Amino acid sequence: MxxxxxxxxxxxxxxxxxxxxxxxxxxxxxxxxxxxxxxxxxxxxxxxxxxxxxxxxxxxxxxxxxxxxxxxxxxxxxxxxxxxxxxxxxxxxxxxxxxxxxxxxxxxxxxxxxxxxxxxxxxxxxxxxxxxxxxxxxxMTDSLTGVANRRCLDETIDSEWRRCARMGEPIALILADIDHFKLYNDEYGHQAGDACLQAVASAMRRAAARPQDLVARYGGEEFAILLPMLDVRGAEVVANKLLAEIELLAIPHARSSTAPSVTLSLGVAALRPADGAHLDSLLKTADALLYQAKSLGRNRCCLPL
Structure with a gap:
């Protein structure tokens, strides 16, 4: 043997x-x-x-x-x-x-x-x-996309936050939303919508490919990428790689006012737990930056100033 x-x-x-x-x-x-x-x-x-x-x-x-x-x-x-x-x-x-x-x-x-x-x-x-x-x-797995589900994300982000705090390392989070996804479903049907979600999830796994990275379906057309031991600049690299991967997919979206194909909006945040920051701050910052990306026209990532 x-x-x-x-x-x-x-x-x-x-x-x-x-x-x-x-x-x-x-x-x-x-x-x-x-x-x-x-x-x-x-x-x-x-x-x-x-x-x-x-x-x-x-x-x-x-x-x-x-x-x-x-x-x-x-x-x-x-x-x-x-x-x-x-x-x-x-x-x-x-x-x-x-x-x-x-x-x-x-x-x-x-x-x-x-x-x-x-x-x-x-x-x-x-x-x-x-x-x-x-x-x-x-x-712990989302049955449609095969990535982690919300429960897995909640457990992992808590344990990774504590691990990064012990090691004095930063931790980054990307929140992602498929732009105009309801209109996509209305135009192409829910079966095509499911295939779109699966393709986007696969693109996320290609962009966040380190063993410690976690891609999770956050809910509906929303996803999260957890990046332990990466600062905001490292997370920006992953975010830009993801946007490029989505562009390569070239999934047609006739009813999008943003682009002729499916696009993503991303909010990118990173904190160093050892500096006394709180996990809630990481989530709230990423969420606020995701909202900013949408308000600025979508198909982009927004980072802290």
Whole structure:
């Protein structure tokens, strides 16, 4: 089985302060899964945030940060809270298992481990996680355009705002509106309107192509592009690229008073959360600039002075 196939089957992070225990679990899983390992709680959290494993096998008793503290920290972080954790430990009392489950563990295996049991438990929890991921993706995706929905945007903008605040980085937001879209639907019909929305969403994904960028349908013919770690000048580049992408689409719009094809109006804002700014200010500024773009004739982006 190739390394790519192993990763596709699930990436497992093994956490134990004893290398011999890591080797036992690695031997049990290496034929089916990609395995990573950490020998301390602090390193486990670092790897979990960077590598995003699909499952963590965690020892309870470790010097310094023990397994319970690690599990609690993983659950407290937006980046790692959805990774299932299986405790693998010599502890076997009911209160130990209860404590692990209360810390957020999905399962509890006692040492010495049985390789067949470990493989079975791992497969079970990976299956549950994949099903959960699929359901979550469905609830976070706009069914028509395939981009994120308003719920996903609300959750992501909050977490990215806090992340940029911690890092001292700016965050930018573009609010976009398809010009004269009601007239487009009246002229060409709702089926053509749906196709137009899909084409515009695809153009947005081409314009905002970094892994951390998020394109979301804000409502109706309105979209938002979230750009973490970009200032207003960087966001302006994305906005201008988007306007160019829309022009290339050349979707006819006979009833538009702006242009013979579909166009967008954009409001572009950026703030640095670490400067004491509030998330509401980012949203209000982008919205006000979108309104300004419309009032100035549409088919343009407006930025803060």
């Amino acid at each position: 190739s390394w790519t196939d192993l990763a596709r089957n699930g990436r497992i992070l093994i956490v134990d302060d004893a290398m011999e225990n890591i080797q036992v679990l690695h031997q049990a899983l290496q034929s089916e899964h990609e395995t990573l390992f950490a020998m301390s709680g602090e390193k486990a959290i670092e790897i979990a945030r960077a590598q995003k494993p699909d499952l963590i096998l965690l020892d309870a008793m470790m010097p310094g940060m023990d397994g319970y503290a690690v599990c609690t920290a993983l659950r407290a972080s937006d980046a790692t809270r959805d990774i299932p954790v299986i405790f693998v430990t010599v502890l076997n009392a009911t209160e130990d298992e209860t404590r692990a489950l209360e810390a957020g563990a999905a399962d509890f295996i006692t040492k010495p481990v049985n390789a067949a049991v470990v493989r079975a438990r791992v497969r079970t929890h990976l299956t549950i996680k994949r099903q959960s991921d699929i359901l979550r993706a469905l609830t």
